[in-house]
Amino acid sequence: MLTIHCPCCGVTAEETEFHAHGEAHLKRFGPGSSEDEFEGYLFMRKNPKGVHFERWRHQYGCGKWFHVARCTMTLEVFGSYSAQTTEPPQEIMDIIHDRRPDTAAGPAR
Amino acid sequence: MSDPVSALKNIFDDTGLVRVSEIGPIGMVTLRGDLSDKVLGKAAVAAGGVNLPEQGQCNTEGSQGIAWMSSDELLIMCPYADVHARLADLQEKLAGSHALAVNVSDARAVFDITGDHLREVIAKLAPVDMHPDQFNGTMFRRTRFAQVPAAFWMPDGRSARIVCFRSVAQYMFDLLKDAAMPGSEVRHYA
Incomplete structure (x- = not known):
């Protein structure tokens, strides 16, 4: 069971009060993009x-x-942050680097 | 003109750990917009008759009040008979603002639960830490009760008021009655 904090209303609750909607920080490829880019945007996910x-x-x-x-293996939640951003804020990255020093994980593809 | 009736016609049950009663109908107006906007704030205060609540709180006074629903939404409560007048006044005041005010009184059901085991009855149904140090005062929480969305607050230490959709009123009543079944005391907060 994950315990998640909502940065919008300040409530911390277990995961059943929330709903997961897949990978964040996807770059949209719309009209004018190549078929490969569009396929990648629609279907290709990291699943790390x-x-x-x-x-x-x-x-x-x-x-x-x-x-x-969060960590998909240990279910550790590193933190939550606003959706109005294109990349994770530095404090979240610092927590991740602190907890997983050998991971160079970032949302960039 | 037909009389307004609440979803379960003010049914109650006092055979369990807490007294569960459906109250209402209660006037409710959903107000969405920029909560930091002064015009909207003033109009909401006039309609709700109390001060604007802080994030996650509600201010109530008798049958009227304002609850903080989300960063761009307030719930204004008032006597059912007043709702049309208050809504008209609110809409007039917000005519020049980007805001939405809708009468949702008939879309909701409201329950009152009273008794010593109130906190554990709620804790059985909702993923909320009901310890008196964690949930207290004028806190207002939107959450789920088993399978349905609901919101609640505690007007005083011995009672709680729960708001849910009218369509799930019977489910909510059965749920609360079940959670308050005699002999099912947990005494976690005792």
Whole structure:
């Protein structure tokens, strides 16, 4: 069971109050992009064993979207942050580097 | 004109650990917009009759009040008979603002639960830390009760008020009654 903090309403609750919506920080490829880029945007996901950045929604609470950094193997949650960003904030990256020194994980492809 | 009726016609049950009663109908207006906007804030205070609540809180006074629903949403409560007048006034004040105010009174059901085991009855159903140090005062929490969305607050130490959708009112009543079944005391917070 994950314990997640919603940065929008300040509530910390277990995961059943929230809903996960897949990988965060995807770069959109729309009209004018190549077929390969469009396929990658639509279907290709990282599915890592370890640090993962995800979109979550506070389904039964304030209804807002935000991002969560967590480990898919140990289920450790590193932190949550605003969805109005293109990359994780430095404090989240610092926590991850501190907890997983050998991982160079970032959302960039 | 037909009389307004609440979802379960004010049904109650006092055979369990807590007294569960459906109350209402209660006037409710959903107000969405920029909560930091002064015009919107003033209009909400006029409609709700209390000060604006902080994040995650609600201010209530008798049958009226304002609850913080999310960073761009407030719930304004008032007597059912007043809701049309208050909504019209609110909409007039917000005519020039980017905001939305809707009467949702008939879309909701409200329950009151009273009794010593109130905290554990809620804790059985919702993923909320009900310890008196964690949930207290004017806190207002939107969460789920078993399978349905709901919000609740505690007007005083011995009672809680739960708001849910009208369509799940019977489910909510059965749920609360079950969680308060005699002999099912957990005494976790005792």
